[in-house]
Each structure stands twice: as structure tokens, then as C-alpha cells.
Amino acid sequence: xxxxxxxVTAGVAVAALRVADPVTAQQLASISVPPPAVLKPLPAxxxxxxxxxxxxxxxxDSTAWCWGENTEGQLGVATETACKVDGGKVACSLRxxxxxxxxxxxxxxxGGFHTCGFDATGGLLCWGMxxxxxxxxxxxxxxxxxxxxxxxxxxxxxxPVHSEEVxxxxxxxLRxxxxxxxxxxxxxxxxNRTGALGHQAGGTMCPDFAGSKVACxxxxxxxxxxxxxxxxxxxxxxxxxxxxxxxxxxxxxxxxLGPGSALPVLVSDSFRFVSISAGQRAACGLTAEGQAFCxxxxxxAGGVSSTEIxxxxxxxxxxxxxGIRYRKEEANTRWRYTMSAVGHEHHxxxxxxxxxxxxxxxxxxQLGQGxxxxxTGLPVxxxxxxxxxxVTAGNRHSCALMPGGRIICWGYGIAxxxxxxxxxxxxxxxVVGE
Numbered sequence: 504x505x506x507x508x509x510x511v512t513a514g515v516a517v518a519a520l521r522v523a524d525p526v527t528a529q530q531l532a533s534i535s536v537p538p539p540a541v542l543k544p545l546p547a548x549x550x551x552x553x554x555x556x557x558x559x560x561x562x563x564d565s566t567a568w569c570w571g572e573n574t575e576g577q578l579g580v581a582t583e584t585a586c587k588v589d590g591g592k593v594a595c596s597l598r599x600x601x602x603x604x605x606x607x608x609x610x611x612x613x614g615g616f617h618t619c620g621f622d623a624t625g626g627l628l629c630w631g632m633x634x635x636x637x638x639x640x641x642x643x644x645x646x647x648x649x650x651x652x653x654x655x656x657x658x659x660x661x662x663p664v665h666s667e668e669v670x671x672x673x674x675x676x677l678r679x680x681x682x683x684x685x686x687x688x689x690x691x692x693x694x695n696r697t698g699a700l701g702h703q704a705g706g707t708m709c710p711d712f713a714g715s716k717v718a719c720x721x722x723x724x725x726x727x728x729x730x731x732x733x734x735x736x737x738x739x740x741x742x743x744x745x746x747x748x749x750x751x752x753x754x755x756x757x758x759x760l761g762p763g764s765a766l767p768v769l770v771s772d773s774f775r776f777v778s779i780s781a782g783q784r785a786a787c788g789l790t791a792e793g794q795a796f797c798x799x800x801x802x803x804a805g806g807v808s809s810t811e812i813x814x815x816x817x818x819x820x821x822x823x824x825x826g827i828r829y830r831k832e833e834a835n836t837r838w839r840y841t842m843s844a845v846g847h848e849h850h851x852x853x854x855x856x857x858x859x860x861x862x863x864x865x866x867x868x869q870l871g872q873g874x875x876x877x878x879t880g881l882p883v884x885x886x887x888x889x890x891x892x893x894v895t896a897g898n899r900h901s902c903a904l905m906p907g908g909r910i911i912c913w914g915y916g917i918a919x920x921x922x923x924x925x926x927x928x929x930x931x932x933x934v935v936g937e
Contacts, residue, residue, distance in 0.1 A: 547908025614675025676737025868930025
């Protein structure tokens with residue numbers, strides 16, 4: 504009788520031997536078995552930013568690392584892995600890869616399908632999709648990142664943003680980017696179909712995903728009005744910013760955030776914030792007392808389904824009071840935050856005690872509760888996040904920077920955006936790179 508012996512190490516078949524019965528010890532000993540693959544240790548991280556379906560982090564040595572979807576070059580390096588998404592294939596990386604040619608960086612911001620950052624000299628550069636001008640650096644290069652895919656306008660290499668202005672802050676949105684100068688002047692570029700750039704659309708038109716044309720700006724253009732801002736955040740099809748007094752302003756045509764306008768509009772004169780964040784369809788601000796107020800898509804407390812999300816009326820609502828259907832009241836004193844992050848239809852923040860709390864949709868486990876389930880308008884603490892330094896939220900996934908330079912992620916993982924080597928969702932935090 505002839506038998507086939509398959510040797511397995513670390514769950515991977517590494518050698519096969521077809522021999523006659525009986526098998527001797529000498530025959531088995533003669534087979535050379537390679538050692539299991541050893542993952543290279545990652546550097547300690549000091550910042551993390553979640554995009555739509557990719558994530559980037561800044562290491563202590565100032566290098567940039569990215570993981571997740573890479574169809575548009577948003578990881579800043581060519582990758583060979585293919586992930587199955589919505590019945591098709593996309594280029595991706597399941598673990599962090601060194602991005603942007605190993606250059607040194609001061610800050611990173613992951614957007615929808617592109618990434619931007621300040622390099623060691625303070626220069627602002629972007630890479631990834633350029634189809635709507637979101638890189639701020641017109642290019643004719645294309646990136647056929649996966650065999651069989653049509654090339655699209657993009658850049659794997661960081662491109663200097665075309666502007667004579669010196670920027671000190673940047674935020675990459677879904678298909679547009681905004682930045683601030685040292686004097687607080689705001690500039691935006693990219694997709695302007697809804698007025699997300701803060702000025703009336705000009706004559707430039709760019710291709711859209713569906714093959715149509717949309718208004719766009721290929722280079723930075725000033726936000727109209729005599730405004731000076733201290734912080735800015737680019738969201739789905741809108742932008743929000745804080746002025747020096749802490750008032751929130753917004754522009755863009757997202758109907759979930761109230762009446763749309765291509766020019767900056769005051770959100771409310773009743774609130775003053777010290778920080779602001781924007782997601783796909785909502786924005787949040789934190790007060791000096793640590794209270795979180797959000798506007799846009801509002802999760803229903805105790806919703807019966809994961810998609811039971813109620814549209815807001817464009818006015819800030821206290822987190823923890825959303826189940827009361829927008830009756831204005833003070834937030835529960837239990838929920839005090841040091842920072843907040845807004846994703847697609849979920850939100851996260853770091854409580855004063857150093858634990859991450861999330862609320863909103865949980866259809867992909869993005870609330871980190873160990874199970875998927877219905878949406879909630881009430882914050883829930885995420886296990887194993889004590890001591891969190893920073894938190895970020897993408898399209899149904901969340902990540903936190905932890906002590907020791909570790910990053911943990913949870914939620915939607917189909918394109919490797921959790922960085923744990925898998926393409927599966929995780930309803931509990933998992934360490935990136937393990």
C-alpha cells in the first residue's frame with residue numbers, strides 16, 4: 504500500500520512524502536521542515552488614523568505604516584494581496600506595511616481613498632486616489648494595482664500639494680481634503696459636488712465613480728468668507744471647523760447635518776467646543792467640560808435593528824440623550840470625554856478615566872462588545888481599552904492607540920483594515936500585527 508504523509512507546521516503544509524508501507528523513522532527524519540514564518544516586530548506607534556477601509560499609523564521613529572484596502576494606492580506602497588469585497592477583488596494588505604518609501608512624517612490623516620500628511624520638513628503631501636482632485640497635486644499617473652483591474656488616476660508616491668501656502672493642519676475626507684494655515688485660513692480641494700470645499704463650484708469637472716462628472720478643484724482654494732479657524736475636519740461630503748471662540752461652522756450639502764450650504768454656516772451659537780471631529784454623515788464637538796455633542800445621523804437608544812438610525816435636525820445633541828429624540832438637555836455627567844471620533848454610523852470617544860466608549864451602529868462589531876447587534880444611542884465601554892491614548896473611527900471599524908505603542912482595532916475587517924492578518928470582522932479589540 505502507498506500512503507501520502509503530509510507534514511504540517513504552524514497550520515501550514517510544508518512537506519509531503521509518498522512512501523511504501525511501512526514508514527521508517529529514518530525516512531521521516533530525512534525530511535527537511537522549514538521553520539514557521541516569523542512576523543517582524545512592528546515599531547511602537549504614536550498616532551493612528553482610520554480611513555474608509557484602510558488605516559494608517561505614525562511610528563515613534565516617524566515612519567508611516569498603513570494597512571487595509573489599497574485599490575486606489577492609499578497605502579502608499581504596491582501590494583500583491585487580493586481581498587474579496589462585495590463580490591469582487593480589491594488590492595489590500597492584511598498587516599501594516601511601511602508606506603511612502605520609508606520617509607519621515609510628523610502627522611498622518613487617512614481619508615476615504617487617499618492619505619495625507621506632513622513630512623519631516625513640514626511639507627504637506629498626499630497619495631492615493633486623485634480622481635476628484637483630492638490629492639491637490641494633478642497627476643496623469645495611474646495605478647493598476649491588481650491584475651484584471653482597470654487603471655485609475657492615483658499615486659503610490661506622496662505628491663506635494665500644489666500651493667504656495669504653508670499649512671499646519673490637514674484633514675482628509677471621503678473625496679476631499681482641507682487644511683489650515685498658521686493664520687487660521689482654510690483651504691480645501693477635491694470633490695465639490697455638494698459645496699464641501701467652502702466655495703461655489705467653478706467650471707472644473709472630474710470623473711465620478713459612476714462614470715458621470717462632478718464639480719471639483721484640483722488644487723487648494725480658499726474657503727470663502729473672512730473666517731479664521733483653529734481646527735478643521737473633513738467628513739463625507741461636508742466639512743466642519745472651529746473658530747477661535749469655539750463656535751462650530753460647517754459647509755457642504757450633507758442633508759443629515761441640516762440645511763446645506765457651499766459657504767460656512769454657524770452650527771449653533773449656544774455651544775463652544777475645544778475640539779471637533781467629522782465622519783461620513785455626522786460631526787461631534789467636545790466642550791471644555793468634556794461633554795460630547797453631536798449632530799447628523801443619530802442612533803436610537805435600544806434600536807431593534809443594527810440599521811435603526813434616525814436623522815438629526817442639524818443641531819448638536821448631547822451624547823447619552825439621543826434616545827429622547829432630540830429634546831435638548833444636558834449630557835449625563837457620567838459621559839465625560841477627552842477626545843472623540845466619528846465613523847460611518849458609529850462614534851467613539853475616550854472617557855476621562857481612559858476607557859474607550861462607543862455608540863451607534865453595531866452591525867459589524869464596531870462597538871467592540873464581543874458580539875454584533877442592534878444600534879445604541881447610549882455609549883458602551885469597550886473592554887480591554889483601559890489607558891487608551893487616542894481613538895479613531897472609519898467605515899464600520901474602530902482603532903485605539905494603547906500604552907506601549909500598541910494599536911488595537913475592531914469591527915469591519917473584510918479588506919484587512921483591522922491589521923490582524925485576517926479578512927474577518929472582529930467584535931472585540933485585536934492587536935494590530937498579531
